[in-house]
Amino acid sequence: MSDLPKSIEIHEEGPREGFQIEPGPISTADKIAFIDALSETGLQEIQIASFVNPKRVPGWADAEEVVSGVKMRDGVRYTGLWLNEKGLLRALDAEGLTLKGSISNVTSEAFMIRNTNRDKAQNRTVQINQIETYKKHGIPMYRGGVMAAFGCNFEGEIPVSRVLESIEEIMDIAAETESPVKVISLADTMGWATPMSIKQVVGAVRERWPELKIALHLHDTRGMGIANVYAGLEMGVELFDSSVAGLGGCPFAGSHGKPAAGNVCTEDIVFMCAEMGIETGVDLERLIDVAEMAERIVGHDLPGSVKRGGSLDKLRASIH
Amino acid sequence: MSDLPKSIEIHEEGPREGFQIEPGPISTADKIAFIDALSETGLQEIQIASFVNPKRVPGWADAEEVVSGVKMRDGVRYTGLWLNEKGLLRALDAEGLTLKGSISNVTSEAFMIRNTNRDKAQNRTVQINQIETYKKHGIPMYRGGVMAAFGCNFEGEIPVSRVLESIEEIMDIAAETESPVKVISLADTMGWATPMSIKQVVGAVRERWPELKIALHLHDTRGMGIANVYAGLEMGVELFDSSVAGLGGCPFAGSHGKPAAGNVCTEDIVFMCAEMGIETGVDLERLIDVAEMAERIVGHDLPGSVKRGGSLDKLRASIH
Incomplete structure (x- = not known):
């Protein structure tokens, strides 16, 4: 009926996207705990910091501290964002990052x-x-x-x-x-x-x-x-980029202000793929926990749907 | 590439779904004004009342008043819901409904x-x-x-x-x-x-x-x-059933309570179809206005996305 792949890879951008747009301030410790939790979900690649001008993006003034605080897990690639050579040099100095x-x-x-x-x-x-x-x-x-x-x-x-x-x-x-x-x-x-x-x-x-x-x-x-x-x-x-919980967007901007458009939500992709037999390597239940953690950290609801509706595997397990 | 239809028909269930689940109370006048506004969007069929036991669904205790208050528009079919003969008899008495x-x-x-x-x-x-x-x-x-x-x-x-x-x-x-x-x-x-x-x-x-x-x-x-x-x-x-603004669902139930699952959102369907060249007969800008009206009436944000992101035709018009 169609040409669905057997497996996909997800590049998680939630930390970088989310901590950039949220009014915050979000503590360095929260960012590190969040990235550490994401590392345990099975995601292969996570963009964990943005080496941009801290005057323009104050939410990422602590990029170096975040990177050095993360417990780098084997098998996970941690990446960063830069927009010029100055940023790249900062990323090069930050130990443990995979630079592409x-x-x-x-x-x-x-x-x-x-x-x-x-x-x-x-x-x-x-x-x-x-x-x-x-x-x-x-x-x-x-x-x-x-x-x-x-x-x-x-x-x-x-x-x-x-x-x-x-x-x-x-x-x-x-x-x-x-x-x-x-x-x-x-x-x-x-x-x-x-x-x-x-x-x-x-x-x-x-x-x-x-x-x-x-x-x-x-x-x-x-x-x-x-x-x-x-x-x-x-x-x-x-290959898809996405953000856990839809971090980077905000459902409350709504018609009352300028809407903030987030990336498509990682756990919703993982859910759809799991239900259609497409391997993502990600543990959906753990990822939903991390999505809920994201909401606690930013202090408001975030767009993703599956964290609200719940996984079907949880329902299945409750039936038998 | 695929077998997309040239046109689809939407059966709008927002009024019936929404006014049933919302904690309200929502005034009869608001319900009527909302249905009248929906009637002007080009929708061909709208389910406007539920003839169920008012003790079980107090939000629809005023079903008869609502139906008699609506300005029935030519070319629009107004339908109702019943679950037993008692309800059906009430629907039969309510003038102007199309009973199927x-x-x-x-x-x-x-x-x-x-x-x-x-x-x-x-x-x-x-x-x-x-x-x-x-x-x-x-x-x-x-x-x-x-x-x-x-x-x-x-x-x-x-x-x-x-x-x-x-x-x-x-x-x-x-x-x-x-x-x-x-x-x-x-x-x-x-x-x-x-x-x-x-x-x-x-x-x-x-x-x-x-x-x-x-x-x-x-x-x-x-x-x-x-x-x-x-x-x-x-x-x-x-043929699709749907609810304007995703009425019937509530994004705030969230992980903090039992999630309320709404129908898929009418204006999001209309948007997707319009952008893919599939005729719905519905005026998207008017429908977005009605979706925003729904939020004002129920007093909180509702799930639909296009009312937040805005239509592309509006953007296109602003470019040239």
Whole structure:
């Protein structure tokens, strides 16, 4: 009936996303305890810190302290985010992190200019310089990311051809610098995707670059998150970014303020996959406990559904 | 890539579901204003009242007043719910309602006994008597409903063969009473469905009864609602029950109490369909306004996502 993968990998971004957006302040000890708990769920990769300007993102001023406090567990890759060489140098100094090179492109120049104050030509130069920095520090190239791959608040519809063009530009840079990317990440940065556009875009990328691994980075702005994951699964996508409890979003912003759009929720993905026989390696009950822990730490409810509805395995166990 | 229908029909159940579960009290005037606003959105069918025992469901003690207060709009069918002849007689007295006969079955006898205090044999008799009552009052037969079609909190997994058996029993009753059903409604009463099980069950029913129209009645207990609607669309399902704003559910029950599982949210379905080129006949902007009205009336946030994220057409209009 469809082409569902046997297993998928989840890159957990909850700590980095959540502690960045929450008004907080959230204590360093809480962040460490939370990451330690996440490490026990079976997740293979967790983004645990953001090395960005603490004046712009005060929630991550303690990035180094958090990383040094985490009990690094064997078999889990701990990653960090940086946006420039200064951040990268901080990440290099933070012991225990797995550093992966990535470069990024945007389908929409209007959004690129608004978001990074660069036009396409300038972005190309920045990305090439980025790769040179990776080389200098021995960081292997990993991911090419395409933002606004499904639509843009500033340009509107993004034709599939434009997504292919953006990937083409990444591939050119990768070839020029002899730094091939292993994964192309398609990001629904502003929550425009539907299951149909997921299938169209993923299908077109796959047809053009059959050897490339595709990752989906989906936001749940308009409630399409899990349906979009499902559409991705049907297209054979095996790699998803997500946030436990939907950290990074806030259901209370609501119609009364600017809505905060979170990533699609990790435990909801894990639940859907488990029920459909797709292996994630994650222990759902433990992950639900961590999602509830996230709510206690941030002090309010978070978007995820399965932590409210409960797992079915728990129900099954109660029946017999 | 898939078999998406060109258009679907939505049966809106928000007023009946919502005003039944909300602690309220919600004034009769608010209910009427809300239903009148819903009538202006393009929805073809709205369930506007529940003729049940007011001692058991005090929120619907004013069913007659509500129905008589609504400005019945041409082209909209207004329906009601009843559970026995007493309720049906009240519905018959309420002017302007479209009455449609339905009978119901449950895949799980454990749930049936718990929910209605009947075993399968007793339920058969009750359903046959129900049809006799419809005949007496000239109400045409319309729907056969199968509850717990995707899993059961009291029995666990429900094999597809059991769903087919339940439909077979409905068909037998319909044949015996010469009252053919036009629609088989498959209800995910306790929120067990995944996109995969939706496809399996709908596929099996379609194969066995290709001429039957299938409706899906989905609850969003574990966040799978919209993904399940999408899976239904991919199987060509053209009829969905839903609740504006996700009325009937409550995001605040959360892990702190018993979770209240609402129907999948109407405006989220309408949004997804509109973005995928599937006609619903519903004006999304108006429906979002009504969803926000629902929140004002019940006095708290409700589950739907698109009312928070906003429509894309509004964004598109702001771009050019």
